[in-house]
Amino acid sequence: MISTYLGYVTATKDMASTLARIAKQAAVKGDQQYYDTHIGKVKNVDEFLSDYKLYSYAMKAYGLEDMTYAKAFMKKVLTSDLSDTSSFANKLTDSRYRQFAAAFNFGSKSKNQAAQSDTQKSDTIGLYEQSFADETTLAKKESKFYDTWIDKVSNVDDIVNNTRMRDYVLRAHGINPDHISKTFLKSVLTSDINDPNSFVNTAGNFSSAATQATYKLIASQFNFNADGTLSAATAQTAQQKAGMISRYDSMVPSLLTPTAATSNDDYYRQAITEVTSLNEITGDNRLFSYIKAAFGLSSKLTPAQFNLAFTNSDYAAITGMADMVSHFNFASDGSLPAGQTAQTAQAIDDISTKYLTKAKDAKQALFKDAESHYKTAVGGIKTIEDFFAANDKKNKDLPTIEDMALRAFGIDRNEVSRDQLRKILESDPYDSKSYVNSLKDERFVELAKAFNFDSKGNLRDPVVALSQTSINSFISAYSKAKTFGLTGEMRDKAVKDAKDAATEFSKSIAKIENVEELLSDKKLTEFILVANNIDPKTVDKNALKKAFAADPEDAKGFLNTPAGQQFKAMVNVFNFDAKGNLTTAKIESGQNKGARLATNDLYLHQSLETQEGASNEGVRLALYFQRKASQVNSVYDIMSDPALYNVIKTTYSLPTSMSNMDVTRQAKMLEKLFPIKDLHDAGKVDHLLKRFSAVYDAANGVNTASPASAILTRGSGIGMSADLMLSIAQLRSR
Template structure:
């Protein structure tokens, strides 16, 4: 009779060879092939339960064959939401049910179809804020570049050849760099506004006079009172067009005045293309032409204020300067809508009179009145400057601190509206419509990625949003503009414009499985409140980051994510190199020669199958919905083979099968209740520690206390302690069940045993008795 120890040793001496031998069995091979070829076509729990071969294969893999009759029960397990601690599978003590539920995705934890997840909304808002900050840096960079090159031009065509400088100038004066007419622009830039024969004076000025006359005539027609609504609409359109044309010519005049090119495009000897004053005019105008005032613009205003304020001689002169007036009101928080008369009144008050009427006004008005030295008649107080050093410093410092408060308030309101409206969007057509709410959220999104609404048509936006941003051959990627690629990634529109599920590097089901496994592994070693809080924080971090993770590089750059992943899969982070993990994550599990498939530890194959990365380390182009991903398939087929091996071992020795089963389950066990809920594990422990079988009828808590006299649950994480328990079990099992003692069998002629085995058994015997 073969002992349990001999049988166990036979199967564990080379476990990979043992599994390969089991996989080669015709029946096992046939069932595995059927499972692999069929599981991908199953889309519902009904189909899963109806296919007897698939159903039987799965239940055997997860050690639940005896429950095959209870399909209603198994259905409830499979439909459990593992994110819900009160779900059916989570309430069951036997961990095999939770493992079975985690192996499939029947929609309970699948990510919902949603236009944007919370993470995507937060990321978009973060991008919006970052774009505002970045725009100022870009503004400075563009201005510094223009300042550096603009005085080096020797002829007008040098400006046209330098597209960055050309676009800077054109944007400054409201000219579209993409549609300008070269001849017209060249004629403008070579015009001398003081020369009546120059292009702007001989060609454009007469047009302005003609348009002005037409505007006067149209205004007369409109005021006649005899026009139909259609006629009024036409008149208003023409008025708008003529007015716009006059403004454009005004910009042409200013642009012509900013350069010193002659009619032939050259420069007179010793003449610069732009003098300092001209250059300052262009750069400041460019800065102030931006959609919002940036820090660079605020500093230019501060400089202007400091250079100008001392030259103001009266209150009326100050209030007649809109730039200074705006700055001083902003500095003291006085609304820009405050009437000039109210501001003038406040600045004429005597703030030294604490009983004066000024002290009945707002704190801002009081502070503004104190910031200047005006008399009641609007003149500057004799013997004083309009502002002393302290007043000037306070004003400019306040301005720099508060210049963007109004914009910040608008941003906060825009963000609130975005959050309110985005969830109401039904599909892409809704998003691209002209409804006010749609316009609000669409323009906010475009602004986040620095895209002007005038820059892209609705038709092109539709092409962008229905493109796959992860497919290098898609429309949006062929645009070669990262702004639009990131815009497409920010939303979850499908090819037909409907709302789809967000694309994650891991499915919601996998993220849940990983975070729960990490929490369990961490807290079993540190079950204190502090330990639980730390584990929860890391699990939450993993879940949040995985919702925006797109590449293997991003994962590899975050040690916290790697730590959670490896610990969850039962690996020690210090034992897994970055090169190994990267090779695993980019492995193709369909290729038997891929790196992950060549590893002996199935944990690496599970990691490879858990993510949606392709060979280049980015999220796969296509989302293929299946009830089981590659990780689940690998795990299921390995467990099926393991069950086959354990069954085969059980034919020779029940003790060997119990030992194999215990060694496989040990690292997954987190409490003695789980052991007591599994009769096979309970029998293993009772045998190992010589606990009477009669105790099985005792109160569950009594049994738990009895078991825990002999071990700590964390011992099951120590391979050496597990091996010691296995060896003790095998020896005692054979003694209790009358098997031939292998140490004595060496003296008989009907068996053979190696010297190493005898030595090992002798050592074990000495440690046990």
């Protein structure tokens, strides 16, 4: 029989090569291939448990082979919510069950499924609000362009054939440029408003009197002859130009600035004195919008509804427009009595006060109401059909979820049809060959990333750098590492600091979209390293970049070398592709790819330990101890694991009767025997196991003349005090 020392040293000298050798064995290779092929097809825990080959493979990997028969028990483990401290798996003292549950996606999965996570909702709302500021900035830029360019215009074609100028003029009057032809606009701009037979004065050219009034207003602001040449020195006088710019700055941005509100008020006070009909009000979008805002009327109020309020008192009362009507001097037929203006001076002052008061808080009120409505509506979405139907019927003036989402990502409603939008949201933005990526428009890709719909329009888990299960595992491991070996006030402070760090980690990791962002955040990087028992001081950014870029399934790759192996388990659980970007390729219903690779790795370790144990139990114990040492956080972890305790008792030649002692007394003796923190030091663990091998061989008469015997005279590297040695000697003599 090969010595324990030689068996242990041979296996651990190059563990990656050792495991690669085990993986090539026919039986092991067949089991692993079956697992890899079928685990991705599992949709629920019952399917998993019913496939004995899959289930038993996983149970062996996590050292639970002896519990394979207990399917009902293991179902309760697998469906435990690990974020709930009172869940079934968390109540079990054996940590293997929590590790097993964490490796699969069967525990309270539905809790993570929502149309948008909190982070996604917050980001979308933020982009929505930012769009208004961007809109105002862009409006100022366009006005600056117009201010310069209009002075260079010498013919109407200079406006009609310039998309930017044409859009500016039309949008300043609340008209969508996409709906107006160049020919139509040219006819308007070259009309003589004083000629009853000109284009703008011919009612048949317009859909309504209000529409005609709008275009008459446009024509009145330019100085063109019928042939398109200038009828004055410039296309617009300084006053006309200033009026156009003021109108644009007020009409185009969706939210009023204090300056724009004052400008609108000044405009209203002057323009209303010249109004002689209701159509002149509704035909001037700036006047019409001012009145609707002042009286808190719907922004969607039509000219026809506005006119009806003046001609039908019952309708005005029912729709809440009676107060508005009372501020004007129009007769019941919509005309102005001879000699009267549309409003008295007092009425103008009253409406001005109403407008400026409402305008002052309009922005904050809109954002607050829209945000509240958005969060509530999104929370109720279960399928993509709900997304399109979601709206608050009590607040019809608020934008729909669809409107807010499109605006947030800079998409005009006219750019995409409902069917196209559905395909975009059901598409995988992380798949380069998906529909949304075929559009070659980053706005649509970002929109798809902001919602969690699968290819059938149902909810899926959000695509994030780390699953919630992995986040919980990292937090737990980080807390243990930071509080390890501390007592009293020092421990209390460490617990609080670890909790604060965990809270920050949870918030920060949810925003990470690629490896570069992760590694650029020093706090995040240190957190994940500590959580994986890696000293941040020993690792540089380049090494981590190399680890994240490596293929864990490449036997010769960096992650399977002695230098890279320490990072393997850590990088496997992140949902990044080889380029460092988020990917859905690692996310599956039953078990994510990272967890699958970890399961395979554990299976190889278990197979190695079993095979070595068949010829030498000492080698199996040594390999098992090496694998589990970093997870030991107290002497009770050792005492509760017979294999770990066996290694310690053998290494320090502790009597078998020690197990019969009071548990507390055993714990105190072990705490004096060696510092638990030394088990997190790979070098010290290796030295301890070499001593164990020598002692084990000596006790079992195996190759006692081997090089291992020299270790017996040098100690384990993890010391033992003289008084403890005396206590143990006394215990042996009993």
